[in-house]
Amino acid sequence: MTPLDRDPETYAEVRDHSFDGIQEYDNQLPRWWVYKFVITIIFAAGYLYWFHFAQIGKNLQDSYDFEKTELAEKLRLSKPPEAPVSKEELKALAQDPQSIEKGKAVFATRCASCHGMEGEGVVGPNLTDKYWIHGGALTAIVKTIEEGVPAKGMVPWKSLLSRDEIHQVAVFVKSLEGKKVSNPKKPEGELSSEE
Amino acid sequence: MNRSNDTVFYDDKIVRAFLWATMIWGLIGMVVGLLIAAQLYYPALNFGIPILSFGRLRALHTNAVIFAFAGNAIFTAVYYSTQRLLRTRMFSDFMGWFHFWGWQLIILAAALTLPLGFSQSKEYAELEWPIDIAIAIVWVVFAVNFIMTMKIRRERHLYVALWFYLASIIAIAMLHIVNNISIPASWLVSYPVYAGAQDALVQWWYGHNAVGFFLTTPFLGLMYYFLPKAANRPVFSYRLSIIHFWSLVFIYIWAGPHHLYYSALPEWLQSVGMVFSIMLWAPSWGGMLNGLYTLRGAWHKVREEPILKFFVLGVTAYGMSTFEGPLLSIKAVNKLSHFTDWTVAHVHVGALGWVGFMTFGMIYYLIPKLWKTTLYSKTLANAHFGMATIGIILYAVSMWASGITQGLMWFATKADGTLLYPDFMETVIAIKPAFAIRAIGGVLYIAGLLVMFYNMFKSIHRAAIVEPEQLTIARLNEIPVESEVQSLVSEPISFKIFLKRLHTAIEGWPLVFTALSAAALMVGGMVQIIPMILTEVKVPRGVSVQPYTPLELAGRGIYLREGCYNCHSQQVRPIVEETARYGPISRAHEYMYDHPFQWGSKRTGPDLHRVGGKYPDLWHFRHMQDPRTTSPESIMPTYGWLLTSSLDFNSISAQMKAMQRVGVPYKTSDIHDSKEKMKAQAVEVAERLKEQGGIENVADKEIVALIAYLQRLGREASK
Numbered sequence: 075m076t077p078l079d080r081d082p083e084t085y086a087e088v089r090d091h092s093f094d095g096i097q098e099y100d101n102q103l104p105r106w107w108v109y110k111f112v113i114t115i116i117f118a119a120g121y122l123y124w125f126h127f128a129q130i131g132k133n134l135q136d137s138y139d140f141e142k143t144e145l146a147e148k149l150r151l152s153k154p155p156e157a158p159v160s161k162e163e164l165k166a167l168a169q170d171p172q173s174i175e176k177g178k179a180v181f182a183t184r185c186a187s188c189h190g191m192e193g194e195g196v197v198g199p200n201l202t203d204k205y206w207i208h209g210g211a212l213t214a215i216v217k218t219i220e221e222g223v224p225a226k227g228m229v230p231w232k233s234l235l236s237r238d239e240i241h242q243v244a245v246f247v248k249s250l251e252g253k254k255v256s257n258p259k260k261p262e263g264e265l266s267s268e269e
Numbered sequence: 270m271n272r273s274n275d276t277v278f279y280d281d282k283i284v285r286a287f288l289w290a291t292m293i294w295g296l297i298g299m300v301v302g303l304l305i306a307a308q309l310y311y312p313a314l315n316f317g318i319p320i321l322s323f324g325r326l327r328a329l330h331t332n333a334v335i336f337a338f339a340g341n342a343i344f345t346a347v348y349y350s351t352q353r354l355l356r357t358r359m360f361s362d363f364m365g366w367f368h369f370w371g372w373q374l375i376i377l378a379a380a381l382t383l384p385l386g387f388s389q390s391k392e393y394a395e396l397e398w399p400i401d402i403a404i405a406i407v408w409v410v411f412a413v414n415f416i417m418t419m420k421i422r423r424e425r426h427l428y429v430a431l432w433f434y435l436a437s438i439i440a441i442a443m444l445h446i447v448n449n450i451s452i453p454a455s456w457l458v459s460y461p462v463y464a465g466a467q468d469a470l471v472q473w474w475y476g477h478n479a480v481g482f483f484l485t486t487p488f489l490g491l492m493y494y495f496l497p498k499a500a501n502r503p504v505f506s507y508r509l510s511i512i513h514f515w516s517l518v519f520i521y522i523w524a525g526p527h528h529l530y531y532s533a534l535p536e537w538l539q540s541v542g543m544v545f546s547i548m549l550w551a552p553s554w555g556g557m558l559n560g561l562y563t564l565r566g567a568w569h570k571v572r573e574e575p576i577l578k579f580f581v582l583g584v585t586a587y588g589m590s591t592f593e594g595p596l597l598s599i600k601a602v603n604k605l606s607h608f609t610d611w612t613v614a615h616v617h618v619g620a621l622g623w624v625g626f627m628t629f630g631m632i633y634y635l636i637p638k639l640w641k642t643t644l645y646s647k648t649l650a651n652a653h654f655g656m657a658t659i660g661i662i663l664y665a666v667s668m669w670a671s672g673i674t675q676g677l678m679w680f681a682t683k684a685d686g687t688l689l690y691p692d693f694m695e696t697v698i699a700i701k702p703a704f705a706i707r708a709i710g711g712v713l714y715i716a717g718l719l720v721m722f723y724n725m726f727k728s729i730h731r732a733a734i735v736e737p738e739q740l741t742i743a744r745l746n747e748i749p750v751e752s753e754v755q756s757l758v759s760e761p762i763s764f765k766i767f768l769k770r771l772h773t774a775i776e777g778w779p780l781v782f783t784a785l786s787a788a789a790l791m792v793g794g795m796v797q798i799i800p801m802i803l804t805e806v807k808v809p810r811g812v813s814v815q816p817y818t819p820l821e822l823a824g825r826g827i828y829l830r831e832g833c834y835n836c837h838s839q840q841v842r843p844i845v846e847e848t849a850r851y852g853p854i855s856r857a858h859e860y861m862y863d864h865p866f867q868w869g870s871k872r873t874g875p876d877l878h879r880v881g882g883k884y885p886d887l888w889h890f891r892h893m894q895d896p897r898t899t900s901p902e903s904i905m906p907t908y909g910w911l912l913t914s915s916l917d918f919n920s921i922s923a924q925m926k927a928m929q930r931v932g933v934p935y936k937t938s939d940i941h942d943s944k945e946k947m948k949a950q951a952v953e954v955a956e957r958l959k960e961q962g963g964i965e966n967v968a969d970k971e972i973v974a975l976i977a978y979l980q981r982l983g984r985e986a987s988k
Contacts (some may be wrong), residue, residue, distance in 0.1 A: 081503075082566045087501050093428035094353040094724030096494070097503035103512060111516075111551035114595075126537055133536055138854070145686050145845055152685060157474035183692065187899040188888060197888045197899075197961065230556060233849065234691040236683070244342035 131216025159241060164212040165269070168245040169177035177246025180239050184231070185247075193250040198228060202253045210251065214268070216244045273744050275423070278737045280358050284349045285366045285639050288632060290373060291341035292725070295628075296718055297380075298333030301326055303711040309873065310704040312896075314578035320384035322906045324832025329383040334620060335393060335483060337376045342628040343487040344368070344411075346805035349435050350494040350633065353417060354428045356742045360417035360749045364410050375400060380486025386830035387457040391472045391865050393479050401449040408445065412438045419779040423742050426776040429510040433490030433881065435779075436518045436786045437901050440482035443790065445984065447798075448475035455920060462931050463802075465860030466533050469868055470801050472639055474525035474794055481521040484619060485587075485728070487629050489517075489556045492584065497563055497630050499576045505562035509906025511772050517762060520549050522793030525632035528600040530607065531842035532868060533857035537706055538797055539600070543792070546598030547913040553591035560584040567728050575650035579630030582658060586622025608838055608872035609941060610700065621661045629721065630651070635724055642732035649724045656717035663710030671703035680846045682860050688849055693813040693875040694900055703902075751778070816862045816933045817978070819921045819947035820954075824978025827971055828867070831908065838869035839878040839982065852879030852983065857986040862933045873903055881982040886954060889976045911972040916951065918944050918969075950977060 079088045085100040125131040132140065167173045182191065188198035199207060208218040219240050222230030231240060305326050315321040348365065352358060359365050378400050382388075388395040396404070415438060419427070427435075448471055451459040463471050488895045496506050503508070526534060526542025561584055564571060573575040593615050597606050606612060633650055637643050644650065680698040681689035690696050755775050757767065775781050808814060816823060828834075841847055841855045848854060854876050859867055884892075888899060893911055898902040925933075925940045939946075948968075952978055955968035968975055 086506075089424070089507055092499075093426075094350075094356075094494075096428065096497045098429075098507040098510070099503050099505055099797050100508055101506035101562075103509055106560060107509075107551060108555075110549075114548045114550055121544050125540055134531060134843050138848075140843045146710060149686050180354065187901075188884075188961075197885050197891065213637065216908065222880065227883070227888060229883070233687055236685075236687070240772065 149199075156237070159213070159216060159237075161211075161213055164216065164241065164245065167241055167246060168212065169246075173242045174246050174249050176239075177242035177244070177249075180235065180243040181246055184235070185243065188227075190257075190259075193247065193253070194255040194257055198210045200259040200260045201247050202250045202255050202258060203261045203263055204267070205263045206249060206263035206266045208267065210248075210266035211268035212244060212248055215247055216240060219244055219247075275744055277358060277437075277742050279352045279357070279740070280348070280362060280365065281639050281735070281737065283359070283369060284345055284635070286369055287341050287348060288346040288635060288639065289445060290337060290369075290723065291345055291628065291632070292718075294333060294337030294341060294376060296715070296722070298330060298338050298713070299715050300709065301333060302330040302817045303715060305330055305563055306704065306708045307907070309904055310701060310708060312906055315906050317907055317909055319386070319910050322549075322831065322908075324835045324906070325386055325388075325830075327835040328388055328392075328423065328832055329380065331393055332379050332383065332395060333376070335479065337377070339484055339488075339620075339624050339628070340372065342624070342631070343437070343491070344372070344495065345635070346487070346491040346631060347415070347419035350430055350491075350641075351434065352902045354424065354431055354494065354634040355418060356424045357418060357421050359746050360414050360421055364414035368414065369408055371403065371410070375403050375407065378403070381935070386832075386834060387452065388829060389449070389459065389461070390829040390832065390834055390867065391461070391468075392476055392834075392870060394445075394472065394475060397457045398449070398451055398453050399456065405442070405446060408438075408851070412442060416779070416783065416802065422779075423745050425745060425748075426773065427779060427782060428493070428525050429504070429507075429514065430490040432510075432514050432776075432782070432786070433486045433493065435783060436514075436790065437482045437487045437490070439783065439787050440478060440486070440518070440522075440790050441913050443794070444475045444478050444482065447794070448472060452927045452930045454924045458920075458924065458927075460684045460864040460927055460931050463864070464522075464932065465777070465863045465866050466535075466857045467801055467804065468864065468866040468972070469532065470526065470534060470538065471528055471798060472866070473528040474522070474798060477525040477528060478522055480616070480619070481524075484624050485521075485553075486517070488587075488624055491627055491631060491891065492556070492560050492580070495634055496560055496577075496580050496584075497625075499513065499568060499634050500564055500567045501566075505559050505565070507560050508769070509555050511769070513559070515789060516552035517549070517556070519789040519792070520545050520552055522790055524549055524598070525796065526626075526797070526967050527603065528870060529868075530600050530603045531844060532840055533855055533860065535801070536674065538801070541797065543598055543600055547595045550592065550595040553594075554588060556746050557584055557588040559590070560587075561711070563689075569896045575647060575654055576630050576633045578651070578654050579626045579633065582654075583623050583626030583630060586618050586626065586661070590619040595616070604842075604844060605676040606672060608870070609672035609676045610668040610703070612871070614668030614672060617668065618661070618665050621657070621664060627659070629657070632721070632725070636728050638675065639735070640729050640732040641735055642728050645724050645727035645731070648849070649720050653717040653720045653724070656720065657714045658714075660710045660714030660717065663713065664707050667703040667706035671700040671707075674703075675700050679850070681842075682846060688846065691850065693850075694902060695746050696874075696903060697864075698902055724876065734847055748777075750778075759967045759979070765868070806858050806861045809856075812858065812985065814858055814861055816935060817981065818950055819925065819939075819943040820974050820977045821981045822924060822928070822949040822978075823916065823947065824920055824974035824976070824981075825909065827975045828978060833877075834867050834869045836869075836871065836873035836905070837875070837877045839876065840868040841878050841983075842877055847876075855983070856985075859983070862928075864931050864933070866929065874903075877979070877982055878981040881980045881984045885961055886980065887964070887974050890958055890964060890967075890972060893972060895973065911975060912967065912970055914971050916969050916971050916974055918947055921947055 079103060081099045084101050085101045089098045128243055188196055189201055190196045193201040197200065208214060220230065220232045222228045224230060277389065304314065305323050378773050379396055382397060383395060387397045389397060451461045453459040461468055493504065523545035524542055526538045527546045530539050571581055596764060597603055597615060633644060647896050675696050678690045678699060683689050757770050757774060841851045841853065843854045892899045893908045896905040921943045922940050923942055925935050929935045951973045952968045954973040957966060958964040
């Protein structure tokens with residue numbers, strides 16, 4: 075090892091000892107490094123004091139509850155409770171090819187995994203026949219989609235889809251009624267001719 | 270006092286053996302990593318073969334790169350530098366070779382058992398109990414060999430590299446043993462004595478410090494020896510070495526709970542974990558500074574010498590990941606980053622950058638020394654450096670982007686407060702391109718390694734036959750302790766200087782040094798773990814948590830075997846966007862019979878804690894058979910074999926007995942007719958499958974047990 079008995083920049087002395095040729099200077103600790111260390115220690119003490127000893131800061135549960143009520147409040151203010159959708163509105167929507175098209179897109183990503191790409195039924199029932207477990211009227215279909223049948227594995231979609239999306243997918247489902255599909259699941263529920 | 274001389278031969282044969290093992294296992298571990306990275310882009314790359322499926326191979330990848338690649342690299346460094354720093358051959362050749370072959374056999378056992386699905390299902394501690402015992406034995410032999418070498422040393426004081434080796438050896442022994450205490454149910458199945466939140470705490474105390482004392486401190490030791498050697502420069506600051514060594518080993522141990530924020534772990538533990546993680550920033554950077562500042566005045570050499578290039582980038586990567594670590598430990602940041610690829614990016618900057626590059630630098634340094642030759646080609650070494658660097662950049666940048674993107678998508682809400690991306694798959698599709706880029710980064714990194722292999726073969730090929738080097742070294746003369754103590758207090762000196770002298774004196778007393786570092790290492794773990802073990806889980810009034818039924822337990826065994834925890838968490842955090850997505854917050858009592866806990870650390874797929882009852886049985890059946898039928902574009906592996914392999918009804922009573930021994934309140938009568946109960950429940954599930962979709966003949970197949978377990982998950986919340 076080249077004898078460098080003083081640090082070229084700080085002129086700190088090299089220690090009078092070497093290990094397998096490795097020498098060591100004994101430079102001062104870099105000041106910024108020391109400050110950083112001290113600051114993190116002070117932060118640590120402060121944090122534990124604030125949240126645990128003095129309990130001024132909110133704990134996880136409280137901040138969750140706080141956020142939750144805040145969110146509920148925001149929802150209440152932004153959206154006054156809506157009247158349930160009427161039969162007439164839905165019927166009008168059912169005549170609108172654009173809405174049906176939008177409903178089809180929702181169906182493909184959200185519903186097809188259980189009802190099949192064509193609505194022929196897989197895990198969920200066949201939606202192309204005229205038999206309905208929970209009623210074949212448009213309003214009944216909307217209700218089934220919104221509230222689901224959790225016990226049977228039909229997801230409640232109310233919190234996952236917007237109101238419009240639910241109406242669109244409902245009219246799409248209704249449009250499937252009577253459609254011929256290649257591999258239909260056997261009918262379930264009762265024959266219904268409601269609209 | 271007489272000073273006589275000894276003739277000494279350093280044992281380099283064993284160093285060469287460890288070096289080869291490092292290279293070979295490194296290649297294997299990284300190729301497995303590349304395969305599973307590619308599977309996340311093309312799930313079909315597991316070819317439907319159980320032993321190639323993601324959940325099993327991910328464990329093999331992590332174990333191989335940590336214990337086989339990094340492990341052998343550590344041993345290479347320790348065996349080479351300890352002999353030179355203590356000016357003696359290692360204490361026992363036999364122990365050395367026992368260590369070498371024992372370790373390679375352990376790795377071989379891991380490479381066989383993990384793909385076969387024998388797993389404790391705790392991250393980086395997956396190996397089953399007989400292998401754990403073998404690890405403990407080999408480790409103790411290594412420790413004894415190391416400590417006895419200190420005893421026969423011909424150098425009075427221990428150099429800083431040795432402090433780090435010593436602390437690592439003690440810490441790993443302690444972590445490994447405490448985390449793996451379990452009760453076997455058979456030769457290759459066992460359950461940890463800890464359950465739920467307790468198990469989570471112990472596991473992440475282990476998991477975090479495995480990173481600390483397997484991937485950090487030994488490599489700091491490596492740096493302290495090889496970097497000044499290669500640069501031919503004195504180390505920047507002895508004082509800094511002292512301060513950052515002690516603060517690092519003391520503080521590191523406390524940081525484990527930063528893996529468990531917003532979980533059912535008591536909140537004070539989470540906070541303690543956080544503040545200690547933040548305090549860890551400076552001690553970690555102390556190592557980086559001592560490394561980089563040592564190169565002052567030698568930067569021109571860095572431009573020419575590939576060894577130093579690897580070291581500089583390695584140390585820089587260390588600095589980056591030890592800044593990122595404390596950052597990710599801030600609860601508010603962790604809320605976003607946890608469960609995402611951000612964590613994956615973080616570990617790989619450390620693993621590929623710090624561990625990998627320090628190892629490569631060391632190997633390039635050692636090849637000429639160990640084989641008495643010159644490096645075949647500097648150009649190829651530079652090419653290796655370039656490829657690996659670009660590989661790391663692609664890896665890190667793609668995973669940062671992926672992690673942050675997915676985290677933000679999980680939390681994104683519409684104006685009315687509902688989730689913007691309620692469908693989990695949308696958030697997966699968004700990050701698929703990142704998976705592809707990451708894999709390309711991996712290819713480059715491995716290509717670099719192959720170049721290194723070639724360079725190494727060529728260098729060795731032209732080497733002369735290696736004769737052991739004969740050295741003449743003076744023996745250490747005894748200095749009575751009293752006279753050393755006296756010299757500390759003989760003259761009036763400032764407190765600071767006193768401390769420094771005291772430390773220098775302690776460096777000459779290896780046993781005292783060992784005891785002090787063991788003490789520093791133990792405090793954190795004890796303060797956190799003991800209260801946790803002594804307090805009972807609080808069960809809310811009116812709730813009674815039922816242990817798993819025999820069939821559910823068997824299903825859980827399949828979940829563990831397949832390593833589903835590598836992609837799925839079971840932990841709904843108290844965050845509004847998260848409860849909106851998954852359901853009610855997970856509580857500690859829900860996990861009280863979970864040996865081991867399965868909270869997970871990564872959500873490649875959605876959380877499963879509230880999946881029970883979400884879908885009909887038939888959905889799970891089809892989903893496990895081929896996830897793409899129910900979830901187009903899913904990247905979950907297919908599990909076709911669960912539909913055809915027979916369910917094991919015979920070992921359930923042994924498993925329940927083992928569970929009983931770790932504290933699950935099964936009655937003896939439950940165990941007695943467990944087989945019948947299990948069959949009856951299996952028939953129920955099979956009948957539902959038949960009713961829902963005409964599925965026949967599955968009552969004795971594994972799939973029914975897994976479905977029973979999945980449908981049971983999180984049902985405690987509704988009570």
